[in-house]
Amino acid sequence: MELAMMSRCVARKASSKVSSVRHYSIVHDVPRVAASLSQNPPPAPTPGRSVFDQAVNASIPRNTWTKEEITEIHQRPLMELAFAAGTVHRRFHKPSAVQLCTLMNIKTGGCTEDCSYCAQSSRYKTNLQATKLSTVDSVIEAAKVAKANGSNRFCMGAAWRDMRGRTRGMKNIVEMVKGVRALGMEACVTLGMLDKQQARELKEAGLTAYNHNVDTSREHYPNVITTRSYDERLQTLENVREAGIHVCSGGILGLGETPATDHVGLIYTLATLPEHPESFPVNKLVPIKGTPMFGQDAVKLEDMVRCIATARLVMPKTIIRIAAGRVSMPESEQMLCFMAGANAIFTGEKMLTTDCNGWEQDKDMFERWGLTPMQTEASKLVEVPEEPKFESTSFAHFKEKDNGAEKGVEA
Numbered sequence: 015m016e017l018a019m020m021s022r023c024v025a026r027k028a029s030s031k032v033s034s035v036r037h038y039s040i041v042h043d044v045p046r047v048a049a050s051l052s053q054n055p056p057p058a059p060t061p062g063r064s065v066f067d068q069a070v071n072a073s074i075p076r077n078t079w080t081k082e083e084i085t086e087i088h089q090r091p092l093m094e095l096a097f098a099a100g101t102v103h104r105r106f107h108k109p110s111a112v113q114l115c116t117l118m119n120i121k122t123g124g125c126t127e128d129c130s131y132c133a134q135s136s137r138y139k140t141n142l143q144a145t146k147l148s149t150v151d152s153v154i155e156a157a158k159v160a161k162a163n164g165s166n167r168f169c170m171g172a173a174w175r176d177m178r179g180r181t182r183g184m185k186n187i188v189e190m191v192k193g194v195r196a197l198g199m200e201a202c203v204t205l206g207m208l209d210k211q212q213a214r215e216l217k218e219a220g221l222t223a224y225n226h227n228v229d230t231s232r233e234h235y236p237n238v239i240t241t242r243s244y245d246e247r248l249q250t251l252e253n254v255r256e257a258g259i260h261v262c263s264g265g266i267l268g269l270g271e272t273p274a275t276d277h278v279g280l281i282y283t284l285a286t287l288p289e290h291p292e293s294f295p296v297n298k299l300v301p302i303k304g305t306p307m308f309g310q311d312a313v314k315l316e317d318m319v320r321c322i323a324t325a326r327l328v329m330p331k332t333i334i335r336i337a338a339g340r341v342s343m344p345e346s347e348q349m350l351c352f353m354a355g356a357n358a359i360f361t362g363e364k365m366l367t368t369d370c371n372g373w374e375q376d377k378d379m380f381e382r383w384g385l386t387p388m389q390t391e392a393s394k395l396v397e398v399p400e401e402p403k404f405e406s407t408s409f410a411h412f413k414e415k416d417n418g419a420e421k422g423v424e425a
């Protein structure tokens with residue numbers, strides 16, 4: 015009841031926002047159906063076995079999920095769900111390995127979009143000082159510090175709607191990507207919407223991954239953002255994928271959504287893409303005074319764990335990142351998330367404009383719990399390895415891979 019009222023309240027806020035919806039666009043809406051586009055369709059479900067049991071025993075990922083199936087998994091008793099997710103996690107990933115990533119804001123504020131949670135939108139009074147694009151040298155210096163502190167992925171975020179007309183900016187970002195890759199780190203950028211040509215340019219620079227979150231379910235999305243559509247987001251993901259760059263896409267919990275339907279909807283969107291995202295960040299809303307989302311109820315731990323565990327069962331190979339908002343989670347809560355399938359964090363001084371758990375704090379936590387920084391294939395190579403395909407046919411195939419030289423991204 016309370017959540018339903020909250021949703022209506024958010025919807026009213028959203029509808030009273032900017033009346034001119036989307037003056038311009040660089041990508042076109044392409045209605046999509048949730049369907050398997052994999053060339054290697056998953057094996058037929060075993061008759062008589064529940065969806066949950068099939069997910070727990072899966073040996074390969076599949077992208078033919080229905081919302082009903084994901085709901086069935088999401089609604090399992092939480093202890094059972096978390097334990098099952100941990101079991102699947104151990105089958106597909108090294109359980110103690112957690113990837114350390116550092117996210118630097120390379121251009122702050124002044125964004126034209128109306129994302130109702132964001133301090134960087136020029137539509138809200140958040141006292142954030144807008145800046146120009148950082149210099150290439152300063153970014154590379156920051157990446158070196160991140161690497162020295164154990165991060166193997168360096169992410170760079172610019173508060174832009176899209177890359178249209180940003181020739182000079184793109185040139186500098188290409189240099190930043192090359193510089194980060196030359197350090198032997200994975201490079202990820204988030205620059206707003208991207209067209210096919212821009213994606214190819216970034217791929218040529220050696221970009222490992224592109225972050226573009228869908229934020230929430232398709233149904234709840236209009237209550238959060240009105241200046242670009244859900245399908246425009248998916249089009250950018252398609253452009254990135256086509257260019258051969260890994261996709262990093264996830265959501266933000268705590269936007270006034272209903273977890274039982276909207277967290278399922280968020281996972282459904284990404285789990286039914288032709289390939290699962292290589293990375294699924296789970297953000298916990300950091301309420302920023304001055305934004306429409308300020309004042310939302312804090313995300314409950316059980317909703318966070320349920321979302322992570324469901325994503326782990328439905329997208330078993332994907333790296334699941336605890337992203338924004340981790341700073342508000344006690345260590346015990348973070349551990350529950352790791353046990354339920356999360357295997358990456360953002361660490362460093364800042365995460366975009368919000369506070370982040372510091373290097374030392376995370377090093378101590380890793381030590382206490384026997385966690386180790388994940389080393390990935392992509393961080394060792396300037397060439398980004400091909401995204402893992404849904405080509406395995408049995409669990410034995412994974413065991414072979416684990417025992418041999420041919421390690422997956424989680425090696």
Ligand code: SF4
Pocket residue numbers: 125126127128129132133134135172173174175206
């Ligand atoms: S989330 Fe990104 S696109 Fe949206 S307002 Fe903030 S910086 Fe702009």
